[in-house]
Amino acid sequence: MFSSIVRCALATLVAALAVAPPPLAPSDEVRALWVVRTTLTSPAAVRAMVASARDSGFNTLLVQVRGRGDAYFQGGVEPRPPALVTQATFDPLATAIDSAHAAGLQVHAWLNVNLVAGPDLPSSREHVVYRHPEWLMVPRALADDLAAVDVRSPEYLGRLARYTRSRPNELEGLYVSPVDPAAAAYTTAVIRDVAERYAVDGVHLDYIRYPEDDFDYGRDTLDAFRRSVLTDLKQGEERRYDNRLGGEPLVYTRAFPDRWRAFRAARLTELLSRVRAAVKEARPSAVVSAAVVPNADDAVVHRLQDWRTWVARDLVDVICPMAYTTDAATFANQISSVRLAANTHPVWAGIGAYRLSPAQIVDNVQTARRLGAGGVILFSYDSLADPARGPDYLGRIARAAFQF
Secondary structure (H helix, E strand, O other): OHHHHHHHHHHHHHHHHHHOOOOOOOOOOEEEEEEOHHHOOOHHHHHHHHHHHHHOOOOEEEEEEEOOOOOOOOOOOOOOOHHHOOOOOOOHHHHHHHHHHHOOOEEEEEEEOOEEEOOOOOOOOOOHHHHOHHHEOOEHHHHHHHOOOOOOOHHHHHHHHHHHHOOOOOOOOEEEOOOOHHHHHHHHHHHHHHHHHOOOOEEEEEOOOOOOOOEOOOHHHHHHHHHHHHOOOOOOHHHHHHHHHOOOOOHHHHHOHHHHHHHHHHHHHHHHHHHHHHHHHHOOOOEEEEEEOOOHHHHHHHOOOOHHHHHHOOOOOEEEEEEOOOOHHHHHHHHHHHHHHHOOOOEEEEEOHHHOOHHHHHHHHHHHHHOOOOEEEEEOHHHHOOHHHOOOHHHHHHHHHHOO
16 A cells, blocks of 8 residues: 555656756746734834845745735725734735835735634624624534524524634634625625735635535525525425425435535635636736645545636636645655646645744755746745744745755
8 A cells, every 4th residue: 555655656756857847047936935914013024024035035925914804904894903903004915015016026915715713703893704604604513503593693603613612623713605695705805805906916815715524504505505406306306305404404415415515616616716807807917826735636525625627727827735744755746746737837835834944944945946836935934034943044044945
């Protein structure tokens, strides 16, 4: 068994190397940093981040301006985070763009798409989880019980939040479903607004996935799936299934499991299609990228994230695999597999630098370059700039990786 896995990995790596394009010139290679929203809380912190990235040889910043259904920019429809409420005139995104463009760096607005809240509920009552709890994904484990709970009652949202908190190692928080047309329109509008009003060089989509494959069992999603099935049922089947709905709300998902999985994956793809169209209409030059699970089969099976279809339909300009493994061979296999699946689309290799030694980070950068990646993204600026790592830690890594 082990030898067959190794042979498969080697075959993928050899295939990728065989068709890898020549290395990019330094001016063409994307050298990016994911910048978490915790750095966007003061003008001084933003400017220091840009200066550090510039001095360390990076040319692209992915700045997180929607972390948990919030707005790290001015005039958004979503509430500003608590860290900014006392800084009414400060615009983190505008400051980042102005500073970065002046330094010759590109800025991509990084937005978490489906993930809208952490395990602890937001403080602002204007947050989407309070205004539209009916849009939130429901885990299968709560579906039967919540079917009888008023969606507008505190109990409904409270039970979703408590369930999330009970699984801290598996769930990051609460997710909005892509199935409800109003929810999809809302998400699209939030992202369009950023592209329209800010001179971003790109829009980077993260958490455009399901938390797990046993999510999105809310009543509206279940009803939408039921309606999608009805047109194909034979006479009498609809009545037979509907007669069971009262005591078995998940009857249709259990009767048609493959179709249920495909339905949710397709709705997520439809959301991406809407988002891309909105971004390109607002700012045609903006690059649309997406952070994805590296293994395409795992992505679609466990996260309903069918990024191979996204590539085939040109719904993204760049694929960014989150290859956060600490194993060098696994990293190489992941990047080579993604690059083959991405076809002509650029791949920016996501490197989990926060959990790697400097030597491992450098090795992964060089591996990604050798396999024909169009660039790398290190996660994250915030962890690499931590004073506990010592002075110029980010710069030392970058100089070794980029050899400048």
